Amino acid sequence: MNTVVAGITYRALLGRRRIVLLLLLPLALIALAIMLRLFGGNDPHSAELLMDNFAIAVMLPLLGLIAGTGVIAPEIDDGTIIHLMSKPISRPVIAQTKFLVAASLMAVFAAVPTYFSAWLLVGNEDGLAAGFALGALVAGFAYVAVFLLLGTITRHAVTIGIIYALLWETVVGTVVPGAQKFSIQQWAKSIAVQISDNPFLDTNVTLGFAVPALIIVTLGAVLWAGQRLRVFALTGDE
Amino acid sequence: MNIELAQVSRWYGNVVAVNDVTMTIRPGVTGLLGPNGAGKSTLLHMMAGFLAPSGGTVTMDGTRIWKNHHIYRNIGLVPEREGVYGFLTGWQFVLSAARLHGLPDPVEAARKALATVEMEEPKDRRVETYSKGMRQRVKVAAALVHDPPVLLLDEPFNGMDPRQRMHLMDLIRSMGTAGKTILFSSHILEEVERVAQQIEVLVAGRHAASGNFREIRRLMTDRPHLFRIRSSDDRKLAAALMLDSSAGGVALGPDGLEVRAAEFRRFARLLPRVARTEGIRLHQVSPADEDLESVFAYLINRST
Numbered sequence: 285m286n287t288v289v290a291g292i293t294y295r296a297l298l299g300r301r302r303i304v305l306l307l308l309l310p311l312a313l314i315a316l317a318i319m320l321r322l323f324g325g326n327d328p329h330s331a332e333l334l335m336d337n338f339a340i341a342v343m344l345p346l347l348g349l350i351a352g353t354g355v356i357a358p359e360i361d362d363g364t365i366i367h368l369m370s371k372p373i374s375r376p377v378i379a380q381t382k383f384l385v386a387a388s389l390m391a392v393f394a395a396v397p398t399y400f401s402a403w404l405l406v407g408n409e410d411g412l413a414a415g416f417a418l419g420a421l422v423a424g425f426a427y428v429a430v431f432l433l434l435g436t437i438t439r440h441a442v443t444i445g446i447i448y449a450l451l452w453e454t455v456v457g458t459v460v461p462g463a464q465k466f467s468i469q470q471w472a473k474s475i476a477v478q479i480s481d482n483p484f485l486d487t488n489v490t491l492g493f494a495v496p497a498l499i500i501v502t503l504g505a506v507l508w509a510g511q512r513l514r515v516f517a518l519t520g521d522e
Numbered sequence: 523m524n525i526e527l528a529q530v531s532r533w534y535g536n537v538v539a540v541n542d543v544t545m546t547i548r549p550g551v552t553g554l555l556g557p558n559g560a561g562k563s564t565l566l567h568m569m570a571g572f573l574a575p576s577g578g579t580v581t582m583d584g585t586r587i588w589k590n591h592h593i594y595r596n597i598g599l600v601p602e603r604e605g606v607y608g609f610l611t612g613w614q615f616v617l618s619a620a621r622l623h624g625l626p627d628p629v630e631a632a633r634k635a636l637a638t639v640e641m642e643e644p645k646d647r648r649v650e651t652y653s654k655g656m657r658q659r660v661k662v663a664a665a666l667v668h669d670p671p672v673l674l675l676d677e678p679f680n681g682m683d684p685r686q687r688m689h690l691m692d693l694i695r696s697m698g699t700a701g702k703t704i705l706f707s708s709h710i711l712e713e714v715e716r717v718a719q720q721i722e723v724l725v726a727g728r729h730a731a732s733g734n735f736r737e738i739r740r741l742m743t744d745r746p747h748l749f750r751i752r753s754s755d756d757r758k759l760a761a762a763l764m765l766d767s768s769a770g771g772v773a774l775g776p777d778g779l780e781v782r783a784a785e786f787r788r789f790a791r792l793l794p795r796v797a798r799t800e801g802i803r804l805h806q807v808s809p810a811d812e813d814l815e816s817v818f819a820y821l822i823n824r825s826t
Binding site: 286288289291292295296299362363364366367368369370371372373374375514515516517518519 | 534563567570571572573574589591592593594595597599601603605606607609610615618619621622623624664665
């Protein structure tokens with residue numbers, strides 16, 4: 285962790301209009317929760333549906349994409365990352381710092397709003413709010429790690445990330461049973477199931493698979509991103 | 523400190539950007555001269571640790587540069603691309619460089635570096651409000667903040683106004699005199715001539731020539747020159763010129779004469795003398811190949 289790298293990264297992501305991108309989805313989630321509550325949908329089933337179909341399936345991967353690619357891809361694109369990399373700091377440390385910044389953003393912009401919106405609907409009943417908040421937090425770490433890595437591999441990280449988030453995580457991950465094992469959002473649900481007693485919440489992925497998978501994916505992606513930065517090449521315009 | 527390149531090549535797929543270059547960059551100012559696309563940036567990126575050589579080695583006092591972040595304690599890099607966070611002020615940008623280097627007194631180091639490039643007055647403005655020349659100067663300040671013995675600058679004078687250019691040239695010269703190893707790339711001979719003691723010429727990825735500016739100048743003026751001449755009697759002039767060995771060849775066309783001068787100086791003296799004795803009026807004498815590209819083309823052919 286390098287505080288100067290972290291400081292610059294926070295400013296790049298939270299400065300000016302970019303913060304709007306990060307706020308949009310959690311605000312939509314809270315707005316949906318408020319509407320459900322106003323119109324009498326504050327029952328355990330509606331709460332589970334909102335968490336499952338919006339918080340985990342839509343908001344989490346997209347926020348992960350914004351934060352995960354946002355901490356590195358624009359800097360690689362415009363060359364500003366040279367400022368950080370032409371210094372006596374190991375490149376893996378730069379990658380780890382960028383990951384920590386993105387992970388902290390996931391805690392604030394994904395986990396907290398997830399807890400808050402579930403709490404709006406059912407309070408602390410069934411542990412639904414806590415379960416999904418923890419699931420969103422841990423899965424959020426995995427998402428930003430993967431998208432950070434993607435940002436160091438390709439200049440089209442955002443496009444590929446959107447296709448991955450929408451196609452794999454949202455469609456395949458929810459529809460194709462076999463593929464669910466390899467979907468980050470299902471791992472998040474598997475954690476939520478452990479904590480929550482909500483009767484409508486269910487998953488095909490066991491905790492024994494989800495936890496090691498989350499750890500391996502997160503650590504693996506961060507380490508790999510560090511190696512990618514070690515061999516980062518400026519090709520120039522020639 | 524020296525930067526040594528030993529048989530360095532770099533290719534992208536089938537395209538060879540740098541071809542078997544061996545050179546040593548020593549203390550003082552070295553200019554890396556070559557036309558656009560000659561591979562100057564590729565070579566500089568390899569010296570800066572931002573590109574792996576496909577063949578050969580790039581070292582700094584014996585230490586490998588690629589995949590070695592410790593070298594940045596001794597290297598300051600001014601990249602060609604903007605590469606400056608627009609949302610930071612000039613002060614914050616240079617200060618962040620000092621902190622990233624872990625300097626004991628980053629505030630003092632940043633203040634000194636900004637003073638060196640005369641950027642104290644606009645330092646509290648965001649970088650995005652700066653002109654290109656000002657951005658260039660904060661980049662130089664950030665690269666100098668840890669007082670590195672080696673400084674690499676990629677096309678540093680691009681986009682600067684004449685005054686800023688002069689100031690940066692003075693700065694580079696004085697740092698070179700102080701014993702720093704400075705390498706800068708440029709495609710403009712005059713720029714390189716005015717600042718560099720040592721000139722390395724890169725053409726089409728090859729190390730085409732090496733020497734101080736007098737040697738490089740001589741190399742460039744001693745090559746065969748092509749002149750286009752219009753006169754009152756082209757045919758008579760052609761015949762008279764061919765009698766002297768300094769004229770290598772004469773072609774007579776509808777637009778006048780094309781004369782290839784084998785020896786530039788001698789031919790320059792010969793032409794007016796011949797015209798006078800033969801009573802021929804010269805309407806036009808123009809060099810047909812004075813642009814830098816043809817000079818480089820000559821150097822390539824010479825080196826192969």
